[in-house]
Amino acid sequence: xxxxxxxxxxxxxxxxxxxxxxxxxxxxxxxxxxxxxxxxxxxxxxxxxxxxxxxxxxxxxxxxxxxxxxxxxxxxxxxxxxxxxxxxxxxxxxxxxxxxxxxxxxxxxxxxxxxxxxxxxxxxxxxxxxxxxxxxxxxxxxxxxxxxxxxxxxxxxxxxxxxxxxxxxxxxxxxxxxxxxxxxxxxxxxxxxxxxxxxxxxxxxxxxxxxxxxxxxxxxxxxxxxxxxxxxxxxxxxxxxxxxxxxxxxxxxxxxxxxxxxxxxxxxxxxxxxxxxxxxxxxxxxxxxxxxxxxxxxxxxxxxxxxxxxxxxxxxxxxxxxxxxxxxxxxxxxxxxxxxxxxxxxxxxxxxxxxxxxxxxxxxxxxxxxxxxxxxxxxxxxxxxxxxxxxxxxxxxxxxxxxxxxxxxxxxxxxxxxxxxxxxxxxxxxxxxxxxxxxxxxxxxxxxxxxxxxxxxxxxxxxxxxxxxxxxxxxxxxxxxxxxxxxx
Amino acid sequence: xxxxxxxxxxxxxxxxxxxxxxxxxxxxxxxxxxxxxxxxxxxxxxxxxxxxxxxxxxxxxxxxxxxxxxxxxxxxxxx
Numbered sequence: 001x002x003x004x005x006x007x008x009x010x011x012x013x014x015x016x017x018x019x020x021x022x023x024x025x026x027x028x029x030x031x032x033x034x035x036x037x038x039x040x041x042x043x044x045x046x047x048x049x050x051x052x053x054x055x056x057x058x059x060x061x062x063x064x065x066x067x068x069x070x071x072x073x074x075x076x077x078x079x080x081x082x083x084x085x086x087x088x089x090x091x092x093x094x095x096x097x098x099x100x101x102x103x104x105x106x107x108x109x110x111x112x113x114x115x116x117x118x119x120x121x122x123x124x125x126x127x128x129x130x131x132x133x134x135x136x137x138x139x140x141x142x143x144x145x146x147x148x149x150x151x152x153x154x155x156x157x158x159x160x161x162x163x164x165x166x167x168x169x170x171x172x173x174x175x176x177x178x179x180x181x182x183x184x185x186x187x188x189x190x191x192x193x194x195x196x197x198x199x200x201x202x203x204x205x206x207x208x209x210x211x212x213x214x215x216x217x218x219x220x221x222x223x224x225x226x227x228x229x230x231x232x233x234x235x236x237x238x239x240x241x242x243x244x245x246x247x248x249x250x251x252x253x254x255x256x257x258x259x260x261x262x263x264x265x266x267x268x269x270x271x272x273x274x275x276x277x278x279x280x281x282x283x284x285x286x287x288x289x290x291x292x293x294x295x296x297x298x299x300x301x302x303x304x305x306x307x308x309x310x311x312x313x314x315x316x317x318x319x320x321x322x323x324x325x326x327x328x329x330x331x332x333x334x335x336x337x338x339x340x341x342x343x344x345x346x347x348x349x350x351x352x353x354x355x356x357x358x359x360x361x362x363x364x365x366x367x368x369x370x371x372x373x374x375x376x377x378x379x380x381x382x383x384x385x386x387x388x389x390x391x392x393x394x395x396x397x398x399x400x401x402x403x404x405x406x407x408x409x410x411x412x413x414x415x416x417x418x419x420x421x422x423x424x425x426x427x428x429x430x431x432x433x434x435x436x437x438x439x440x441x442x443x444x445x446x447x448x449x450x451x452x453x454x455x456x457x458x459x460x461x462x463x464x465x466x467x468x469x470x471x472x473x474x475x476x477x478x479x480x481x482x483x484x485x486x487x488x
Numbered sequence: 489x490x491x492x493x494x495x496x497x498x499x500x501x502x503x504x505x506x507x508x509x510x511x512x513x514x515x516x517x518x519x520x521x522x523x524x525x526x527x528x529x530x531x532x533x534x535x536x537x538x539x540x541x542x543x544x545x546x547x548x549x550x551x552x553x554x555x556x557x558x559x560x561x562x563x564x565x566x567x
Binding site: 160259260323419 | 509516525533535542548551553
C-alpha cells in the first residue's frame with residue numbers, strides 16, 4: 001500500500017532527460033507513447049467500422065437534404081452499466097416495462113473488458129512487462145470499476161451530479177484502507193496509463209468546429225472569461241495564498257474555471273499533479289457543483305434575470321456539464337439551450353488548456369525547480385507526449401467533422417462508442433487511485449484550508465466576471481443577433 | 489506471538505471491510521431506492537428523464553439533451 005504521495009503522472013522515459021537518440025526506444029516502451037498508440041488504434045478501428053457500415057448512398061441522401069442515419073456495428077459490444085432506481089441488477093439487465101425498452105448491458109460490458117484487457121495486454125508485452133501478472137489482476141480491478149459504475153448510475157446519485165469518479169475512488173479507498181490492496185492487484189493499478197489513454201480518446205470529442213456554435217457572444221463568455229479566471233486564480237494561489245503545491249493550485253484553478261472533472265483530469269496529467277491532488281480537486285468541484293446547480297437557478301428566478309443571460313451565466317460558471325443542463329432546464333428551454341451550448345464551447349477549451357499547461361510546466365515550472373534554463377530538447381524530453389495524442393485526435397476529428405460528407409454523423413457514430421470506452425478508462429483510473437491511496441495521505445492537503453479558499457475566491461471571480469460578460473454580450477452588444485439565433 | 493498479532497490485525501481489517509461494505513449496501517440498496525420514490529425526488533427524476541438530462545454527465549457528448557441542440561446548430565451551419 002502506497003502511503004507516500006505519488007505523481008499522477010509518474011516520470012516515464014518520455015519525460016526524463018533522455019537522449020534524443022532513444023526516441024524510438026521511448027516510443028516503444030513509455031506509457032505516454034503507448035497511451036497514444038492505444039487511443040489512436042481504438043479511434044481508428046471504431047471509425048473504420050463506422051465508415052464501412054455507412055449507407056452507400058450517403059452523399060445522395062445529404063444532397064437531397066434527407067436525415068442521414070449512421071450506425072456503429074460495435075455499439076452492442078461496448079457498454080457501461082445503465083441507470084437504476086430499485087434493483088441494482090437493472091443496471092445490467094432490465095426487462096421492458098411501460099415506455100422503457102428492455103436493456104441488456106452484459107455483452108457490452110464483457111466486450112469492453114475483453115478489448116481493454118487485450119489492448120493493454122499487448123502493450124504490457126511490448127513494453128517488456130508481465131502480461132500474466134496484468135491479466136491476473138485486471139479482472140478484479142475491472143470488477144471493482146463495474147461496481148463503482150453501477151453505484152454511480154443510481155438515479156438519485158446521478159440527479160445530484162455525483163459522478164462515477166467519486167464512487168470509483170471510494171470503492172478503491174474502502175479496500176486499500178481496510179484489508180489493504182493485495183499485492184497481486186498492483187500490476188493492473190495503472191492510474192496514469194488509464195488516464196492518458198482515456199484523454200487521447202476524449203480528444204476526438206473536442207471538436208473545434210463547434211467553437212462558434214453561439215457566435216461571438218459564446219466565445220467571449222467561454223473562451224475569454226475562462227482563461228482570465230484560470231490564470232488569475234492560479235496567480236492568486238501562488239502570490240497571495242502562497243500554496244506549497246503549484247500542481248494542486250493549477251488543477252483546482254482549471255477544474256473550477258473550465259469544466260470540472262474532465263478538466264481536472266486533463267490538467268492533472270498535463271502538470272504531473274499527485275493523485276491525491278486530483279482526488280481533492282474533484283471532491284471540491286463536485287461538492288460545490290451540487291450547491292450551485294440548485295442555488296443558481298433559484299437566484300436567477302428571484303432576480304428576474306433574462307433567461308438567455310441566466311443560461312449563459314450557468315454555462316460559464318457551473319463546473320460540470322450535466323449539472324449545467326439540469327440547472328438550465330430548471331429555468332426553461334431557452335436557458336437550457338444557451339447554458340448547454342456555452343458549456344459545450346467551454347468543454348472544447350479543455351484541449352488548449354491541457355496543451356498550454358503542459359508547455360508552461362515543462363518550459364516554466366520544472367526548470368525553475370531544478371535550476372538552469374532549459375533548451376528546446378530538454379523541454380521536448382520533459383513534455384508529456386500523450387498531450388500530443390490528445391491534441392492530434394482533436395484536430396483530426398475536427399477536420400473530419402467539418403470536411404467529410406456526413407462528417408457530423410460519422411464522427412458522432414464513432415465517438416458514441418469511444419466515449420463509453422473513455423468512461424471505463426477514467427473509472428479504472430479512479431479505482432486505481434483509490435487502491436493506491438491512504439486516507440492519511442490526503443490530510444496534509446487539507447491543512448490550513450488553502451485549497452478551499454482558492455476555490456471559493458476563484459469561483460467568486462468567475463461568477464462576477466461571467467455574469468458581466470454574459471450580460472454585456474447576450475443582452476447589450478449582440479442582443480438582436482442572439483434573439484434571432486434563438487428563434488431559428 | 490507475532491502470528492497472533494498478525495491474525496488479530498487481519499481479523500480487524502476484514503471486519504472493517506465488512507462494516508464498510510455493509511454501510512454502502514444499506515445506502516445503495518435501502519436508502520437510495522426509498523429516496524427515489526419520495527414524491528419530490530420522483531418528480532425531479534421524471535423531469536430530468538423527459539428532457540434527456542443526466543446531471544452526472546462529464547462532457548457534452550454524454551448529454552442526450554445536447555442532441556437536438558446540436559442538430560439545430562448543424563442544420564443552421566449547413567444552411
